[in-house]
Amino acid sequence: MLTARTIDRVVLLALDEDAPFGDLTSEALIPASATATAALVAREPGVFSGGAVFEAAFRLTDPAVTVTLLAADGDRFEPGDTLARVQGPARGVLQAERIGLNFTQRMSGIATLTARFADAIRGTGARIVDTRKTTPGLRAFERHAVRSGGGHNHRFSLSDAVMAKDNHLAVLTADGTGLTEALAGVRDRLPHTTHIEVEVDRLDQIEPVLAAGVDTIMLDNFTLDDLREGVRMIAGRAIVEASGNVTLDTVRAIAETGVDVISSGALTHSVRSLDLGLDVELHVASAS
Structure with a gap:
């Protein structure tokens, strides 16, 4: 969640840097x-995010x-639309201009790209989610932007859920313990509220993972x-997430396989900032 405290902390750092x-x-x-x-004006169509920032x-x-x-946040706009108005001491307006634009241009770029993915899978029952491939220090901002675009968030940090990938599984079973037994042991050591997700890259891994009672595959x-075939095998016994090779060209076909979640790092790591401009008009009092 993007809180006022987080916004102020990060924006102050940016202002001090600039x-x-x-x-x-x-x-x-x-x-x-x-x-x-000053007027914040759209130069291209998109989805707005970052107003509070x-x-x-x-x-x-x-x-x-x-x-x-x-x-x-979440509103769609067209070129020429005015998104915000600014008024006050000219020095303050000019000093803050670039930082305000930098944040909202990037956040609106993320929201706009996410909206394209969300529109592409509309009606399938799948949801598009982000990943931890975010800009260090800006995760809360970028994940808020994903939500502005109609997407959803994956786990926020490593502290939020267990997510076992191939390297984790290799270490977990290095002593010869079977995959089901190893994962069941993990479940036994965790609080009952902890969500467990396991990544698989072959169909023959699905049944052993399911047998351990994981929440998401x-x-x-x-x-x-x-x-x-994976969706058929899992048959509702766990949430099914698809990852890898997710683009605007492929996401609809992926969604139509019946998966529940489609994760894409591109929502945040490959986004282009949107073209927004701040049209400033100065007012200088004439000498008396």
Whole structure:
């Protein structure tokens, strides 16, 4: 969840990085008494995300700057639409401009890409989810953007659930213990509320994993035929997740195999920031 505390903490770090000792240009060129109005305008179609983050960039730079959001996170927009208006001391508006734009452009890019994936699988019963392939320090921001686009979130961190991949399974069974027995032992050591997911890359791994009573099975890099067979074998005994080779061209066919979840790191690691602009108008009081 993207909390106000997280927003302020991360935005303050970004502001300190961008202007560690103030905005030298604005302080040298812009009168302290000057004010500005600005409009956040879309240059291309998309899905909005990051309104609270955009607002925080200006508020934390100068509390006298006000931001009026005209779009809510998750709203779709067209080129030329005004998404927010900014008003206040010109120096504060200009200093916060780039940080506010950087965040909302990236978040809106993620939301827009996610919406394309969500639209592509609409009506299939599957959901599109993100992964931990996020920008370090910005996971809460990027995952919020995925939700803005109609997607869902995977586990937030390594602390949230057990997710055993091939390397984990290799270590777990290195002493010759069978896969079912090894996974059952893990289940016995965990609280009953802990979710267990196991990744498999072959059909013959499914039954031994199911026998251990896991909650989710990830079918990794399966062909469409093998995905269909995997769904048939699991038969509702666990949540079925598909991962690997997920693109806008393939996601519909993957969803139609009957899987419950489709995870894609591309939602966050390969996204293009959306083209949004801040059109600023300065107002300088004339000398009396």
